[in-house]
Amino acid sequence: MSMARFSPFELVLLKSRSQVDTATLLLLAWVLVHRQHVSEGQRRRRLAQVTAQFRHGHELGPVMGIAHSQDLQAIQLAAEILRKECSKERSLSVLHQSITVATDDGELSLANHYILRFLADLLNVTPTTLSTLFYELTGRSMGAPEDPSRHTYWQQHNPDYFRQKARDAAAEQQAREDAERQAQEKAEQREQKKQRKHQEKQRQQEQAHARKEQTRQERERQRQRDDQQRREQAQREQARHERAQSERRQSSHTPPPDRTTRALAVLGLPPGASRGDVRLAYRRMAQLHHPDRFFSESEHQVALASARFQRIKNAYDYLMQTY
Template identity: 75%
Template structure:
């Protein structure tokens, strides 16, 4: 079973020869510690003077310590002891002593104003009785205590109240202005950061758009280059195919001419006299006797285009040599006919 622990005041009551006197002693000490402009020694001497007839049998130091500690539980216990053990006369005597120690210097502190009313309530002393007793002892009525929460109290008891309030208000206004300025500065910085961020995003988007346009231009250039290369390849292919067709026609014509010449040679061998030079020149140009000078010129141009040696540059040397000989015969025939006509 745990051992009960007693408070300092409960220990005093257990050791006291008179619990009522000890309880009264604490209530009076509670009033004394709220006296203004009084030293601790004066408080103890006044308490000893008022309680000289008490039979508590212990020192005053522990009681003063409990009163200074503002132990409300101890004060409540003391009031209950007095209320239980004392009659109305003793209660009035305690109130009388409390008023006496609270008003020795003629001034009642605000705290003791409330303490006297609190003690009177605890000891069942009516407010009217308290007022009457206070007036008999001090010569002045017990007025309603001032409210320290109101400005009027501090205007009376603190002359510097308004100046201090003005300084506090000014300081608060400065703090408010500084806080507002800091908030505006932070807001401006925030807006600047936001603008910088947007600007960076816009610059990034512009760079991306420029890069995209550059890629598209490069792709377009490559497509155009590919298209041109394809067109050039097709043109070269067409030229090669045209050259091959011309070569085939030339070879076929050479073959026909060779066959015709062979046939003519056979006829010449079989026939009496060979044709004259004019007839042979006309035959080389593919004309018949009686052709005009204009027909000779047109035939020469046509035959020169078909049998020029440059058209056979990709063929073998033998083919190039045949073409050169063929072209020379065509030119000789043309020159002869132009001189003759």
């Protein structure tokens, strides 16, 4: 199993020769780290002195580190071990040792006052029993711990408490006023920003509408231009067709022109045109008469356009082969 799954205290327990002694060691260390006016070296020496007969078999450093970290889960685990593995007498012995290391200098710190009550509760020792044991060991009543939340506590331990509290209250009031002023300014800024966004959105909508209308008008003009071009083209084609018929009627008694001349005529070129002229004329005629330009006309118009385009292509192919 990976060691990373164990807490620091569980790792210490795995190395311990006696988990009960290690659990007791942690509870005593927890009390010692809350002794006032005691150096770390003095704490370690006192812990080593009290636990000299223990059989835990490991260093005190890791346990002191866990106690300093205020790891309540480790504290509860230690108390659970003692509650399950020890008799009531052993639990009382642990509480006896805790009271001893907490009151070596005759004073009981406020933190250890609560810690002793907390340990008694974890070890199933009643408050009455705790008070009796404390009196037997120290010769004085344990009494109720002072409440740091009461004014009388600070009047006794810190005469500047109320003046500091007044300064704190004034600072807090000023901070509230500043916060309210800042909140009001931010609200005004948000409202102004909201109005600017609304105006900008309205302006963008108007611009979009104008662009849309302009596009629509441009499309309409383009459609009208396309229609006009188609009508003009149809008229030109009709006129060309009529001229061709007239020319055929007029030339019915004259010898027909040779194929090269006819092909040049289809492309609108005079006899003797160059190969480059043929290519340019074909491109122009192909763009002008391509059937795709008449997709919106009637089927008859599309058929006529296809026939014209095929005639133009045949003339071009012939001329490109003969030139």
